Amino acid sequence: MERLIQFLRRRAASTFLVFVGLVLIFAFLSPRYVFVHSRNIAALGKLFPDLGIVTLGIGMLMICGEFDLSVASVLPFCAYIFARTLYAGLAPSWGLFFALLVGAALGWFNGFLTVKTRMPSFITTLGTLMFWRGVLYIWSKLMPLGIRQYIPSGSLFEKVLTGTVFGFFPVQSLWFTLFAILLGILLHYHRFGNWVYATGDNRDAARAMGINTDWVKTACFIIVGVLCGFSACMQSVRIGSFAATQGINFELRAIAACVVGGTSLRGEIGSMSGVVLGALTIPILDNGLVLLRVPVMGISAFIGLATILFVLLNTYVERRFR
């Protein structure tokens, strides 16, 4: 009992319970138990990391008290850089390198703009969201660029980013796991993580203790940018092309996932395990509802409802047991 209360005291503990519940419900109620069929798990594991990897960075950024709405245009921008590099005749690894680099640069610019102007990042990144999207649309003329000819299926690059292990398990999920572990260590065991929490919790105190809070925030923005770059390449290789619509709606879905995982909108509170849980819960809900034959058009309504209920549940349980 003591243990149970200890567990429930943790933020996002209730999300975990509901998550387990959802998995069980979908597993039993989906026709012919198709939810737990290896094909469905493989499909899920292939699709969710696109947003999931971005979400990991957004979670850390939110803990240090900032938002990044621009991910929805940074991601396709990086994807376009990736495709362009391939068209320029360079190897795919160079494409990945430039995508990560441009992601980092755009992330740095978000951070620079936010800390220098002291505007809320909600505004600055809303600006860069629209700005980079416009630039991308003009530059790419909204034309998709096929990249299959540069990355033939079965090539090493394709296998590393989008292959499978054990015959069915998608590599994308392993990348998600790897980033989650790395960022989890950074956030919870590294001094940088302590600075992130301190910056989000009490910026003045952090500054008084000699922490360069502007630098910490900028670094978090850069991490988000780099993750966007990585996710962009992974997604492009999976769909075999650049598409200007990549990453659409990622900005708010990433925030929703973080909030479901117990991250506070005001910063300071949250954990990597919570963010991972959030990043898993929303796609599972999405997938499960489709399998239960809920009309695809209406699924957004359920996700919206679920987001609100999760937050209500988390705050209620927290108040009750603290």
Add this chain to the structure above:
Amino acid sequence: MERENNDFLVRMVNIHKWFGRVYALRGVDFEVRRGETVGLIGDNGAGKSTLIKILSGYHHADQGEIYFEGQRVSIRSPRDARGLGIETVYQEQALAPNLSISRNIFMGREPLRRLGLIDKKVMDEESMQALANLGLKLRSPDVPVVTLSGGERQGVAIARALHFKAKLVILDEPTVALSVKEVEEVLEFIRQLQREKVSVIFITHNLYHAFDIAERFVVMARGKKMADVKKEDTSPQGLSDLVLKSAFVAE
């Protein structure tokens, strides 16, 4: 003059500060001797906070000099101030409420193992030790600061200053919004600082708290230093009159 300079831990000379068109500090001289506790008092807007924020690196003086241990110094950031051994305990600004006690004490100065990873064991042990040195017994170094009482929170911030061998601790309104018992607790923490020969600047509205703890009082009004008196030359009532009078003279 040279010899005297050595008695002073910190000496601020002819400090001026403008905020846009507001002339916040109008040529203030201020000094603290080694091991001395100075009460800095005055009405709201007198310039007390501006003065110490210059000392702690938050603001930069438009004109004037700062000497620390006899050396001319330029304090450009809170980091510089900490490097000199100036630690500030601001009301509500010193701690991150949702972080644990030990993470607060070592904020920005985490003990490390390899690769920048925090050495939690060392951090926790030293935190508990630092608190015990101050006579503060807390359950665990892992509880978030927000769950502590107001007095305990001040204690955590002061323990941090002591642990990192601060030479000068600046306390900005540390007794505001505390219960009588908690105030006594905080004053006891300050006495511990005095026993360790740490210099203290104690900023307060409450003349009785100031009188209890400080050896010398500096009264400010309207960006100027109006009076500088030793404890033996005044009384709480005398101080109160000084503050009132200064406010009117400065008009």
